[in-house]
Every structure is written in structure tokens, then in C-alpha cells.
Amino acid sequence: MDRKTWLSILAKADTAELSALWDALALAPAFSWLRRPQIGAVMVQGRAGGTGAAFNLGEMTVTRCTLQLENGPVGVGYVQGRDAAKAEIAALADALLQTAAAQAILDGLIEPLRAKAQARKAGRAAKADATRVDFFTLVRGEDG
Amino acid sequence: MYVAVKGGEAAIDAAHDWLAEERRGPTDIAELTLGQIKGQMSLAIARVMAEGSLYDPDLAALAIKQARGDLIEAIFLIRAYRTTLPRFGASHPVETGDMACDRRISATFKDLPGGQVLGPTFDYTHRLLDFKLAADGALAARDVAEDVAEAAPDTAPEPMPRVTEFLNAEGLIEPEVDPGEAPGDLTRAPLELPASRALRLQSLTRADEGFLLGMAYSTQRGYARNHAFVGELRIGTVPVEMDIPELGFAIEIGEITLTECETVNQFRGSETAPPQFTRGYGLVFGQTERKAISMALVDRALRWKELDEDDLGAPAQDEEFVLYHADNIQATGFLEHIKLPHYVDFQSETELLRRLRQAFAAAPIQAEAAE
Helix, strand or coil: CCHHHHHHHHHHCCHHHHHHHHHHHCCCCCEEEEEEEEEEEEEEEEEHHHCCCEEEEEEEEEEEEEEEECCCCEEEEEEECCCHHHHHHHHHHHHHCCCCCHHHHHHHHHHHHHHHHHHHHHHHHHHHHCCEECCCCCCCHHHC | CCCCCCCCHHHHHHHHHHHHHHHHCCCCCCCCCHHHHHHHCHHHHHHHHHHHCEECHHHHHHHHHHCCCCHHHHHHHHHHHHCCCCEEEEEEECCHHHCEEEEEECCCCCCCCCCEECCCCCCCCCCCCCHHHHCCCCCCCCCHHHHHHHHCCCCCCCCCCCHHHHHHHCCCECCCCCCCCCCCCCCCCCCCCCCCHHHHHHHHHCCCHHHHHHHHHHHHCCCCCCCCEEEEEEEEEEEEEEEECCCCEEEEEEEEEEEEEEEEEEEECCCCCCCEEEEEEEEEECCCHHHHHHHHHHHHHHCCCCCCCCCCCCHHHCHHHHHHHCCHHHHHHHHHHCCCCCHHHHHHHHHHHHHHHHHHHHCHHHHHHHC
């Protein structure tokens, strides 16, 4: 799994699920802040007609931080919403995924988060599928 | 003109205390939680996020609670909050063609790749009050998820290509091409006219739903009629991707629910181009179907110049009228300020009126002669 994929999973994770999985790993790596958690906004863009000129749709809240493990790699956290603790876990996980602890983080955090997100998505897709319709056009009386 | 006044601190404090009490309501009834508002008033959340122009369901829930359910007041709170946030950057444009759709319908094609999916819609309900919801411990709704999850495990969702793409393939509709320009941002620079389509769309997507609905309805009733079909309406989630400077690549920073409406409108052609359908576009935060359709109709009406159409003098064609009156926070700010003390203004008007009346009383003959 590449860094882009795990960072994307962490960013979209449900906060409660992320915290629970992280706590279960019982890791407390020493680190120093390069950038303390900061809440801000990202301007989301759309496109006219879905494929045309870009336009500004509105902002979304994002929390970011950067940290460095003691004598180790730098971890970056960018997560949706306003949650410093969530950003910190994401950055710690990102840093640890660049160390020998990577497999434990993948198995204990990233994969379960991905599986939960996928299950949620499949659940919604199944609900949507149950509302799939076929419309039949009927001959209208006045047209003969 | 509003002139600053002093005094009244005790009265204002008492008014605010009472406001807090009224907001809370009877204390023998449980207080609303943000989770309840977010989960059970989700369409109010969507409206506050769309018009507040900030996607954050938790904040929208807080704003609705604080505003006692007054959605424009809630939108005001969100707009005020968003000005305090540092801007980390802009996302890549979202790919609505890859949306995970809860709902996807077309009024122009009954059989379309990916199919028609109704989703959680009010359509086809009878609009009769459901008194079961008024009863404590209302009947549990049939759990659709469990019914169907077993029936169709792990089936990959069918792709849902855009309806306009089929028409594009035949050349029947004007293409929508990306000129690659960075869009203007009306939160950073005042809106100047004539506005680019990008600025118009930004303005419309955060516009007041009621205002936009009225404008869109006027086009249907004949004011700049452009005969819109809903080519496609889709509601669902898309990931939001952004370049992260410290990483040097893009990641998904979140996932948002959007409503997109593409209208197919009557054709235009010229001496050099064959007739083609034209397009209107709506894209709005959250499940906001009425707003997205309204946006598409008004977008189409505002495009009359670039499509070489006639100015019919219709309100929905008037960019200045639409864009300068569509924002409910600007509108309510100016409207509501007239209830604040205007004593000095009013005093000068009163004095002027008294002088005019004195002059009138002093010269009754001229007044009679003038009649």
C-alpha cells in the first residue's frame, strides 16, 4: 500500500473508529511537533457541467499537523473535520508506517478502517440498488 | 444611517438570558443533542452547509441548535465562523462522474446505463402526515439494508456515466470543456459584473434556496423560458482530493455528499454550427435536490449572452439582479439593520417634515391656488 492510499484512508476515517483502533494498538511513540494541529478550511472545487471550467463550490473543514518520531521519520496528518486528536493519530500512524512497525499499523489500523469504510459503502450501495426502478412509458389515451 | 448608541447593557444581558432559556425550551423535555440534529434533521444540515458555504455537519448541527432552528440565523453563524479559518488551499475539482450514488434519475432517458435509482426520496410519497411518527416508540421502519445486503453481497456497483455524455457522443449537446483557468473566488474579491460563469456558479451554489427556487420557477412560467429537462440528477458521495505541499503529492482529505443536476435545454444553432441542446448546471453541498435543480435553471437563464440569445428583460436573465440579491446573509444583514437605532436619521427627517408642515400652514392660499 502506498502512502497516498493510507493517508486517504486516515483522512476519511470515522473518528470514533479511528480512536478505538488506535487505542487498541497501545502505542505511545515519542515524537516532537513540527506543526501542531491546526484547524482550517479547504476550498472545494467543482466543474461546470461536471467536466468544464472549475469553480469554487464552498469550503470544508480540515485539521492538519506534522510531527517527527524521535530519530525517525516525519508523519503528516490531514483529516476531515475539526479534530486535533484525529489529526495527531493520523500523523503518528503515517510516521510509524514508514518504520519497522508498519505491518502492525496496516493490520491493526489501516486495513480495519478500509474494511469498515468499504462495508458502509456496500451497505449504502445495496440500499440504493433496492430502489432501482424500470420506468415503462404507457401509451397515452389522447394520442390514441 | 445607523448611529452608535450607548446604554441598555442590563436590558441586553436580560434579553440574552431569556433567549438562552427560550432556546432550551421546557426543561422537562430532553435537550436536543447535536447527534440528533445531525442524524434526524439531515436536510436542514445540508441547507446550512450549502448556504453557509462550509461543509461540516457537526458545526451545522451546532448552528441550528444555537439558532433555535432559524436556518438563516444558523447560516449566518457558519458564515461568521468560516471567516476565522485559515485557508489551507483548494482541492482538485471533484469528479462527480465517479460519485457513489444514493440517487440517480433522469427525466430524459428511461433506460440508461447504470439505471434509475430513486434513493431516499420524498417523491411518490402521498404527502400525508404520518401520525405514527408522533407516537412514542414509533414503529421501526423495515430495515432495507439487511434485506438487500444478504441478497446482493459484494456486487461491484454498476458505473453510472453522465447522461450528457451519451448526448455528447452524438454531438447533440454543447460540450463542456475545461479551459484550464483558475476560478475567481467571491470570498476573496468582491463580485464584479459581468461575472464569469465560475463566479456565477459559486454565487448560486451558496444562494438562498427560496430565492433561487422563485427565480427558477419564473423561468418555467415564461420569464426567459428555456425549456429545461432534468437530464440527470444525482446525489451521493465523492472524495475530495488536494495537493499536499509537504508531501509533494495529492491525497484524499475527506468525503462529501453532493447533489448534482444537469439540465438539457432547448437548442441553439448558428450559420456555422448545427443546432445543439444547451446545458444548465447545479452542484450543491449535501442532499439538496430542490436547490440543485433551481441552480441549474438559473445558471441556464444567466447564460443568455454567451449563447447569443435575446435579452427578454426577464428577472432571471438579469445577472446583477440575481447575483446581488441571492445571498441571504447579505440580504438579511441589510434588511435587519433597519430595526437598529436610527434615532439621529429619524430625528432629522422629523424636523424636515415639521418645517415643511409649518411652511404649508403659513401659505394656505398658495396651496389652495395650486389645487
